[in-house]
Amino acid sequence: MALVNPYLAFDGNCEEAFNFYKSVFGGEFLGGISRFSDMPSEHYSPGQENQVMHVMLPLGNGTSLMGSDTPGPEAAGKDANVSIAVSPDSEENAKHIFNGLAAGGTVIMPLDHAPWGALFGMLTDKFGFKWMVNYDANAGK
Template identity: 50%
Template sequence: MTKVNVYLTFNGNCEEAFNFYKSVFGNDFAYVGRFKDMPPMEGIPPISGEAGERIMHIGLPVSKETVLMGSDTGGEWGPPLTVGNNFSITISADSREEALRFHEQLSENGQITMPMSDTFWGSYFGTLTDKFGINWMVSFDENIQ
């Protein structure tokens, strides 16, 4: 079953915000990853110090069907944070083909910010902004199916 969730972006206070959300919803984090934990990637300088401690990805289950997800902005290597546009809608598709179809159709007359590709965390993943200015993250992870 395709799932849709919300992904929030913060400017250095993601961990503080998600600790607050954890106190509200009462669940444990499904995953916490920091930028310093990323493997080396071509074109991105090594991340260290305060920037390395920022949240790369965090997931907090809210219910059986819903996960609140988030990250800090990527600093100089990522887009600047704009409050009011600091969220994305995530789609977890049932297949690679479905993920690609969602990505292609949603990006029509919009802007692809990351083409669909295999990632180091094991998902087939891409991002886009649709023609209405809404940010989307599309993924397929066969380990979750």
């Protein structure tokens, strides 16, 4: 079995976004925030020195959310046809995560009971990334 860890590309606001995600999920950045200035200058463009080269926020159960500032067409954000699915461990945690990520964003489907028995909701966060929150009390039983 392999773990899948989303790696988000930003156009200069990675640090702001990851501080926001840290406020929602809690925890600390693994290894801190690496900046382009930590590398030899031939590996980044002038003006990119203080931007994020790599950041990693552990979310639990061996998964992490990772990201970097990647200017240009590689920066995904709202145009990406991808959603990040989160499976919280409790209804309370599902509400906390959903409401936290929705702050400043757009709720696509409010967090509510879904036909498959789970508490489910979808949103786009204020950085343009799509999230699905699914808490299933019967999962793993």
